[in-house]
Amino acid sequence: MAVDRERVSAxxxxxxxxxxxxxxxxxxRMSPQRVADLYADEFFAGLGEDAAAPLRRTISVVHGPAPDTTPSGAVLLRDIRFRSVCEHHLLPFAGRAHIAYLPGEQVVGLGALPKVVDILAARPQVQERLGEQIADTIAGALDCRGVLVVMDAVHQCVTMRGGRQPDAATVTIAARGALADPAARAELIALIGREGA
Incomplete structure (x- = not known):
């Protein structure tokens, strides 16, 4: 379902x-059209998109181009910048997502993971659900033994309204499979927080 630009503008x-x-x-004078274009092209462009589509192209770790590099542990991609719009007040929130997964026989190109985040963030969201949707999408589309999604974001509904807490950030964790066990994900959590790892 595409954003109805004319209706949004009106x-x-x-x-x-x-x-x-x-x-x-x-x-x-141009603000109504600018807002409609912003909503259609950026803020809500993920509505109706298949978030799993970027994960359909996988690489075999056994028969692929570098079979001698089969990962024995997790694949971790840190500091994926994202922005979304909170569905409660329609104010932006932005931050970083960190994604780890324990690969099975297939891995995915690292560029695919930020695309999943971008698609799911480009919808009216709450951070808690966004992390869960990212974890579900990766767990459902990849042959993996576990998924961990840690999101750290600043919400304008907290920084600009009400109590106005400009330094407050929200951290959420979503985990699937083997990484649902806190002990199993402890090393990854430590790597996410480490400077210049």
Whole structure:
């Protein structure tokens, strides 16, 4: 389902009127269309997209181009930058995702993991569900023994409204398979927090 740009533009115009603004003044004249384009092309572009699609192209670790490099432990990709829009107040939140998985016979190109994050983040979200969706997508699409997703983000609904806590960050953990055991993921959690590993 694509974002209805015309309808969003009309609704943003109505919103401007509702807050007491003049949507025809020079500074706001293009705002309804700008917001509609932002929603369609960026903030909510992941709606209707298949988040597992980037994971369909895998590499065999046994029969692939480098069979002598079969991972004996986890594959960890740290510091994947992401941004999303909180579904509660429609304010942005942004941060870093860290993804680890224990590969089976197949691995995926490392560039595929940020694509999964991007697709799922480009929807109205909450951080807790976003991490769970990323973990479920990877666990369901890859031949892996375990998945760990750690997300660390700053939410504008916390930093800009209410108590206004500019330094507050939210950390969430989603784990599947062998990495659902806290002891099994302890080493990965330590590597995620390590500077310049």
């Amino acid at each position: 609704l943003v115009r109505d919103l401007l009127v509702a807050i007491g603004e003049d949507p025809d003044r020079p500074g706001l």
